[in-house]
Amino acid sequence: MISCLPSIPDPLPIDAAGDVRFRSSSAGPRPPVALRLLNQTRTLSQLKQAHAYILRHGLAHNPAVVAALLRLYSSHRRLDLASAVFSPTVATANTLHWNLMIRANVSNGSPVEALRLYNLLISEGSPSPDKFTFPFAITACSALTHLPKGMELHSLAIKAGFSDDTYVQNALIHLYFTCGSTDYARRVFDRMTMRTVGSWTALVSGLVGLGDLDAAKQAFDEAPDKNVVTWTAMIDGFSKNGRPDEAFELFHSMQAHNVRPNAFTVVALLIACNELGSLHLGRRVHDYARANSELSTNVYVGTALIDMYSKCGSLMDAVKVFDEMPVRSLATWNSMITSMGVHGRGAEAIALFREMERSGLKPDRITLFGVVCACSRAGMVEEACELFKYLVRCYRIEPELEHYKCMAELLGSAIVNGKEDEIVDLVRKLIGVMDDAGVQLMLEACRYHGDVKLEGVVSSCIHEVEISKEGGSSKTQLQQQQQQQKLCFSWEVG
Template sequence: MTALTSLISASPDQFDTLNPISPSKIITDGGIKLSETKQLHAALVKTGLAHSRSSQNSLVALYAAASASAADHDSSAMDYALLVFSRSPKPTAFMRNTIVQSLANSNSPASAIRFYCAAHFAAIPPNHHTFPALLKACSRLLALHEGQQMHAHSLKSGLEQTLLVRNALVNLYSTCGYLTDARLLFDEMPERDIVTWNSLIAGYSKHGLSQEALDLFRSLQKAPHPRPDAITAVSALSACANAGALELGEWVHAYAKKHEIDQGITVRTALIDMYARCGAIARAAEIFELTSRRNLVCWTAMITGLAVNGRGPEAVNLFDQMVQFGIRPDGIAFVSVLSACSHAGMVEDGKRLFNDMKTRFGLDPRTEHYGCMVDLLGRAGRLEEALGLIRSSPTGQSEAVLWRTLLGASSARGEVEMAELAMSEIARVEPRHHGDWVLMANVYAKAGRKEEAARVRREMRIKKIGKEPGCSVIEVGGRIYSFTVETE
């Protein structure tokens, strides 16, 4: 039975406990579009059936599906769903949950939270399908405070212990970096599925706790169930890439291959990224060549890998090849190829690609693209040109990162006056970044201006701007160890 058929055949009393139907599921099952839903709605109005609870629940689900359909591009679809909800004399929890789920997956997840608050005041009690969508919206927004409020509300409602809600809570705290809270929830869960494990492993990996991510991956392997899937492998490979742990990455690759979860595009892309960032660029290229169906993310991973391994000309050639294959680059792909140009000193190629962004592909350069170009020009010694680019950028005057890039280039070239100009702009926008002060003191010291260097360091002490300790990471015997250098 299709999702749409089960919805239409449900009795009025069943709607309060019926699962909210995913919009993509309805589209897949029935190919419903906004125009067709409007026709159905009109027919229900004419026949006097539009006010029945079954019709209203069905209409809300169909309008939500139309809103999510990539083919319709009509923002009014959700407005119709909200209109049906607002005009219902007795809106159901199903209607509320369906709208919350659709809004949580939309480009405006905050709308899901606002809508729920309004529906809550309308005395529609939540059920175990309500909070997962709300917590997903909070995770997408990194809205920890609102997520904690939802957590408290789920406790008061007696729904916090359900698997769906617990999974959403683990994901919320992991995404927001509150991994101690996420782990506490994880350890307290009597039942876990693969979503639970993946959420915490991904959280550890995303926030730089690579060893914790890999330890949890090992624990999952030893557990009787569930089995790791492709999403688990991607998170584990990301942890290896972040730590530069090639041996562990090869171990995860071997596991993925043994259990036949290494053929999907996401895992292949993660493998390319891991091998490239661990310095095994030839292995990354081998996997890339063996991947028959490549998407933009896969191409970008390989271009980035070539860039970080000093293969600038190859990265530019691969970028041009990608365009010839009909893959349209996005802003991330341009960051990768411009970074490759910067590290290889390919000024003319960099300028060509930067110009192509807007003239050929209709993309407006963002701060990171200007940063790549400032770095490229600075490394080539064209500091005045880099300064002009900062001043011509839409937000250059207020972007500390661009001035910081110019400061670094000026330091490398021993250009004290340009460094002073960059430092003055940084101090205006972001005055307490310790690295800038240290770099400026070094500029003066290299130029033999010891009094100015001492003055800068004295100002750091007065303003209590501390230098962050350095940290190194090594892999020994299948484990990751970090070493930190303490500073005064």
């Protein structure tokens, strides 16, 4: 909590009564003052400032204050600070605190930690889990597609008397569909005495996820109440399963029912535009998003627009959307890099990659595939190999078969064009950054393309490397580290 103590140049708002100046009674500040202060925070720095005040005045163990801190730190995606506030061993840690921490970990992509906390709660024996604990823990099982643990939670919920709770049942329906246990999911749904919109949405989404669109549409039509999530689930299902026309028909029906679309509805419609290859429809969806400011600035919508414009043939529009986006995620950068590659702009794809690095984002497997394919389409053999080595070494990215297929296609084309000597040298260097699994994937990629000549080059280089290792001529670990640092540095300053 030391990080809370330094002064932060983001002062808290001060109301007319001066409450935020902490004009407390002589007995000292009370929890309501701390809660009011926390409710006034808008930024992480303000929250840390308020937390420092709470620590100084001995309110850090008040249950209501702890709960508020857990909620707020979780909303800022700072699970490290939330974990520091949470103390499972002290008497003030109640079920609400446990639930908040379990939910925070699920919401922020840490389902394993969520289940660890759940197991710890059960092993402690006190406090007891409640009807909110089980849905959060079951959702963690869904994220991990861990059916045995989910079934264990189902049985414990029955023993605890919560099996008829709607939230527990909705979470179980989602779990069983996610894990492919359709019969169990339908059994839970059919036995429900009271079904909410969430229950019907879980059923529709689950059937869509299994690709059973007709059953999903039947359930959708039978649902007495539908919200934007229900409508979007069905539209998304049609868009992703080869029925884009029906996606737009349903969207028009959604508007007729006065249900306001959200960002995910727009993304689903843009996927339908991709399926139809309709630039005209894509622009109409874009116009709709522009008319709703919260949609036009949404990072998911922006990323989907880049993908749609690129696939429908308008790279210029894709670049314009990218340039106008106030916030870009890694998926946004990957989409733009891939789009450049698809349109044969290899050099521009590499320039975008470097710009992405400077923005502080860490590339992933999709980035690697995007830049390698961009180089492949532009015939940039040496650049592709250098990028491949750089990303594998400096970012510890483990290439998959699709990456090696792209490299095999590029290297094979270069051999056909009479550059065999250059390719042999490049393959030797590539083999140097591959582990045994990577070497096998490279050979498999060569066989996939039926490129006997490239397979022979790769096999020969592998044999040379093995002999070199046996002969003791491999470089020392220090030399390898120095080469890696040099490689990373050359790209950073490039």
